[in-house]
Amino acid sequence: MSDRAFQVSRLPGFATIAIGVFLALYIPIFTLAAYSFNTNISMSSWGGFSLDWYVKAWNNDQVKDATLRSLIIALWAAVISTAVATLAALGTTRRKAFKGQTFIYVIINQPLMVPEIVTAVALLIFFAQIKVITGYQGLGYLILAHSAFCVPFAYLPIRARLEGMDLSLETAAADLYATPWRTFRHVTLPLLLPGVIAGAMLAFVISLDDVVITEFVKSGGQDTLPTYMLGQLRRQMTPEINAISTALLVLTIALLTAFFLINRQNDKN
Amino acid sequence: MxxxxxxxxxxxxxxxxxxxxxxxxxxxxxxxxxxxxxxxxxxxxxxxxxxxxxxxxxxxxxxxxxxxxxxxxxxxxxxxxxxxxxxxxxxxxxxxxxxxxxxxxxxxxxxxxxxxxxxxxxxxxxxxxxxxxxxxxxxxxxxxxxxxxxxxxxxxxxxxxxxxxxxxxxxxxxxxxxxxxxxxxxxxxxxxxxxxxxxxxxxxxxxxxxxxxxxxxxxxxxxxxxxxxxxxxxxxxASFIGETNFLTATTEAGGARLATGDLIEVAGTTPGQRVTVAFRPEQVRLVTAGEAGAIPATITNLVYFGTDTHCHVALNDGTEVVARLQNPSTGDAGLAIGQTLALRFAPGAAQVVED
CATH class of the missing domain: 3.40.50.300 (P-loop containing nucleotide triphosphate hydrolases)
Known part of the structure; x- marks a missing residue:
């Protein structure tokens, strides 16, 4: 009857379901953001608009410490995991298929598949022994743990970019007297950069957001923003949490928007 | 070197x-x-x-x-x-x-x-x-x-x-x-x-x-x-570069004899061998039927290409040969499908090729 191709968007009820899904996804977030501007201490009754909770959070030294710690860890984790992921992506795409390649993919993507709680417990035990032996108590454990589980998130966009790249460009560079290193430096890396930036941003956001592994690995006084918030929930819920969450949300959206704009600019060129 | x-x-x-x-x-x-x-x-x-x-x-x-x-x-x-x-x-x-x-x-x-x-x-x-x-x-x-x-x-x-x-x-x-x-x-x-x-x-x-x-x-x-x-x-x-007609023939003194019994002049062959004779469509000349030494044929198809016409003809045993004729500046060449005529080659045009 219809000579047009099948399109899911033409099924009856498509719009209703789509709107329903969007509402389910975003109403809680909007509610959270709205109550961060509440004058009342209550999370359920509206008492008027104010920025008090933002001021309070801003002046809270524990929040400041936790935020700074979160940013330091996320930055390091993003840098380390992106470097590792770039090498892994080059190693798995820039050579002939080899035996055990699927196994390598599984290993790289292991953090996506193993339940986070298992990794958390394993790291707790492993790091506890190292702490005993070395006596080191610093942020290094958290940075290492975050770097490890961020690798697949950085790896996937970089590998996608590499696979979409025209291999003859590297052949052409070699033909034009570029050594393998200069081919990488002048051709592969510049073309790979959007993938690397995407991977790093994803890793940054994932690290910033982590609760489970951080909760297990952190030493005393090493709260990150998410674990601090979790700790607060156990005591008294105030809209300060809403304010912090909203700020975190805005930061994440800003990062993703920046990434999107950078990518679009690159595609235009 | x-x-x-x-x-x-x-x-x-x-x-x-x-x-x-x-x-x-x-x-x-x-x-x-x-x-x-x-x-x-x-x-x-x-x-x-x-x-x-x-x-x-x-x-x-x-x-x-x-x-x-x-x-x-x-x-x-x-x-x-x-x-x-x-x-x-x-x-x-x-x-x-x-x-x-x-x-x-x-x-x-x-x-x-x-x-x-x-x-x-x-x-x-x-x-x-x-x-x-x-x-x-x-x-x-x-x-x-x-x-x-x-x-x-x-x-x-x-x-x-x-x-x-x-x-x-x-x-x-x-x-x-x-x-x-x-x-x-x-x-x-x-x-x-x-x-x-x-x-x-x-x-x-x-x-x-x-x-x-x-x-x-x-x-x-x-x-x-x-x-x-x-x-x-x-x-x-011969077939990859340009168009070529191939005919199977047996060599004898003075040329190669086709299955139809007609003789094509080719140079430098040992008599008594089965060979492939090749010639280009533009090397074929169409002459009136019955001309001595020419190979009788019937036109099966005519394809017009502007500057020239490809004339497909069948020999007596059904073998197809293509001849390319330059179109005269005025009028047409006066050919029609079904017409009987005969083929000749420019001297030295036909040659024996390896398979």
Whole structure:
């Protein structure tokens, strides 16, 4: 009857379901953001608009410490995991298929598949022994743990970019007297950069957001923003949490928007 | 080793895969390409012509055999150490660089002084008439312009040999004709040896000084366009270049006798052998039926091509032969389907070819 191709968007009820899904996804977030501007201490009754909770959070030294710690860890984790992921992506795409390649993919993507709680417990035990032996108590454990589980998130966009790249460009560079290193430096890396930036941003956001592994690995006084918030929930819920969450949300959206704009600019060129 | 040779391949074999699944893309190919000539490797896809080009460029190493450049053995030298540049079928222009930066790339990788890079790049831009596009990204150019950037980029480092891998196949017919003339001009102006790979016989015939015809991993014949067209060594070459009629015949003193009983004059044969006689459609003359020594035939089809007409005729035993007749400037040739007539050949036109 219809000579047009099948399109899911033409099924009856498509719009209703789509709107329903969007509402389910975003109403809680909007509610959270709205109550961060509440004058009342209550999370359920509206008492008027104010920025008090933002001021309070801003002046809270524990929040400041936790935020700074979160940013330091996320930055390091993003840098380390992106470097590792770039090498892994080059190693798995820039050579002939080899035996055990699927196994390598599984290993790289292991953090996506193993339940986070298992990794958390394993790291707790492993790091506890190292702490005993070395006596080191610093942020290094958290940075290492975050770097490890961020690798697949950085790896996937970089590998996608590499696979979409025209291999003859590297052949052409070699033909034009570029050594393998200069081919990488002048051709592969510049073309790979959007993938690397995407991977790093994803890793940054994932690290910033982590609760489970951080909760297990952190030493005393090493709260990150998410674990601090979790700790607060156990005591008294105030809209300060809403304010912090909203700020975190805005930061994440800003990062993703920046990434999107950078990518679009690159595609235009 | 001849000092006149820019490139020489000696007994090169390139095998892919292993054991029973092994395929020989090149099977014992030897060829000498002279300095300053426009040499074309012509053959159908999968004949090994691109593999031979990749061996010369250094993108692949032969399974056995030797590649010489200016008399030097370069068989196992990596591509970045060979004074040879390639124009790729896909152009492979660097999308993150401008036109001028693309052209300068090879010179920069050779660590030439900045002033020389700049002046050579400008010279190349002028050579391919793209001065106005120097600052553009390559994605902003048309197919023909990208093609010219690829040429300029490969010519800029002044390679000893320029390799061209079917560079015109992505262009439309009109642009392709223009680029054929352009390529020949660039080759003449720069004096660089060009090795051009194509499956298009017309490209090969119009541009090349010499052509190497390849099939099934082997070099079938090397010669000028005229040599190959008029004296093909075997059935493959005769059928791949231009159109050819093939007739089976038995040799006897003075010629080759067809199954119809008619005799065709061919030179230099041993009597009593079954051979294939080949002749071009334009070498067939149609004469009135019953003329002594001519082969009787009936017209089965007439195809009009503007400047000429292809006249399909059937011999008495049903064998089909195509004759190409130039259309007279006034009126038509007075031929009709079903008409009976006879065939003659220009002297020396028919020849025996190997199968």
């Amino acid at each position: 001849n000092a006149q040779n820019a490139v020489e391949a000696r007994n090169t074999v390139k095998a892919f895969g292993q054991g029973d699944a092994q395929v020989r893309a090149l099977n014992d190919v030897s060829v000498e390409i002279r300095k300053g000539e426009f040499f074309t490797l012509l053959g159908p896809s999968g004949c090994g012509k691109t593999t031979l080009l990749r061996l010369i460029a250094g993108f692949e190493m032969p399974t056995s055999g030797t590649i010489l450049l200016d008399g030097q053995d370069i068989t196992y030298l990596p591509p970045n150490k060979r004074p040879v540049n390639t124009v790729f079928q896909s152009y492979a222009l660097f999308p993150h660089l401008t036109v001028a930066q693309n052209i300068a790339f090879g010179l920069q990788m050779l660590d030439k002084p900045a002033a020389e890079v700049k002046s050579t790049t400008e010279k190349m831009l002028a050579l391919v008439k793209l001065e106005a596009m120097a600052g553009r990204k390559t994605s902003q150019l048309s197919g023909g312009q990208q093609q010219r950037v690829a040429l300029a980029r490969a010519l800029a480092p002044q390679p000893k040999v320029l390799l061209l891998d079917e560079p015109l196949s992505a262009l439309d017919l009109k642009l392709r004709k223009e680029m054929q003339i352009e390529l020949k001009r660039l080759q003449t102006e720069t004096g660089i040896t060009f090795v051009f790979v194509t499956h298009d016989q017309e490209e090969a015939l119009t541009m090349s000084d010499r052509i190497g015809v390849m099939s099934a991993g082997k070099l079938q014949q090397v010669g000028t366009a005229k040599d190959i067209y008029t004296r093909p060594v075997n059935r493959f070459v």
